[in-house]
Amino acid sequence: MSKQQPVLFSIGWNACINCGACVAICPQEAGFVSPFDTIAVDRPCDIACLLCEAICPVDTITHVPVLQQVAQPALATALRRTRSAPPTHPGEL
């Protein structure tokens, strides 16, 4: 597993079949999910193993790198682009 800089995932919803395979392979803790049975797309992933991209049966996950300190504006722009997906919740009470 590579130790990379955080990434923000983007899902091509047109091809996505909402199968959840990306979530099953994901080593993140509970809650790194979208309301459409996919991995989260509204916040960066700090593990960046990219296994979700490898498992997707229709190859519809991509990512952009997020520079945590330097590029906050880029994150903001990227987040704005994905805002249409409602926020997800952590698995804690």
Add this chain to the structure above:
Amino acid sequence: MPPTDYDLIIIGAGPAGSTTARFAAEAGLRVLLVDKRQELGAPIQCSGAISGHGLAAAGIDADPEFIHEAIYGFAIYDQEGERTVHDYRLLKPDEYGAAEGKKPLGYVVDRRRFDRYLMTQAERAGAGVWLKTEGLGYQPTDDGHCTVSLRRYNQDLRLTTRVLVGADGLQSQVGRWAGLQTHIKITELAGCLQFIVDGVETEGLLEIVTGHEWAPGGYAWVFPKGHGYAEIGLGVIATMTDKPAQWHLDKFIRQSFFRRRFANSRVLEVQGGGVPLAAPLRTQYADNLILVGDAARHVNPITGGGLHTAVAGGKIAADFLIGHLGDGLPLQDGALRAYQTLWLEELGEKMWKLYGIKTDIFHNMNIQQRDRQLYATMSDYFSPTSEFKKI
């Protein structure tokens, strides 16, 4: 002890959750079964093949409501199209067949109807069933119970229960709430895609096509789907190919020895998903919590079949909980390990054995040898003399 809202809250009304709910409710436990979907089983992520004895063992009638087509045997192909056929209509003609007094070996079910049917059985047995209800988290409490937070039509709820059952399928979060390691290794999750098609003839057999050329790390299949339809699909392991399942399925349809058979196929539905060709979870319980079905990776690691194991596991979970809760035994500090022990005895040991066989095959780096091994293993697995007939 103060009373709880429920004895069991079950997250996920797939085959595993609904079966657990039905048996538990029949025995008088107070059961709430929730699912976040609006229509169970949809979108379909399953080919729907299940054996007749798998249904019978979990007390499920083969109801026409959910059956697409009856199955009478298997055909296993090698990469070039040589095949081994186990047609039980010929092998055991007195027992298996379409005629009166004979029975099918298994069925291809419609998961939308199947899941709804099982949920209905649970409800009729007395379980509360809530759709559009998502499980969000849980917390064991000092009084030995736990609270579960749910969201139902945007309304946040907090209920108390004695045990939470995670039956939330492949993408399970419930185990992660308790800090269990549930993510699957990339070498052990097959990315699958299938098309429901018109214009492809079938013969009442489940057809399984092995060979690295068509499905690296997995296999391809052609299943009868009723009304003259068929299902063509495959699963691949991402570390054995740099292409997605979709690319391999396209290649299988256009280039395999079946290309003429598939030439007039027309796609009616696109389905897919992940299939864990993995070992069951090593820890399937936590305080006030057990996992069942895909959530616990109760999937046959050779065939990828998880329906039989989901309903069988659901029954085991219910039997265990009926006894354990009935006796008022503790639910925290490792007390639910007894569930896992029971599951291993009744089902799990065999699955671990299958996992060993599967691992041996895929550890062989010589592709030709591996293909031969997989073909031989699959051919043997589905034969009437297989020691694994009952999974």
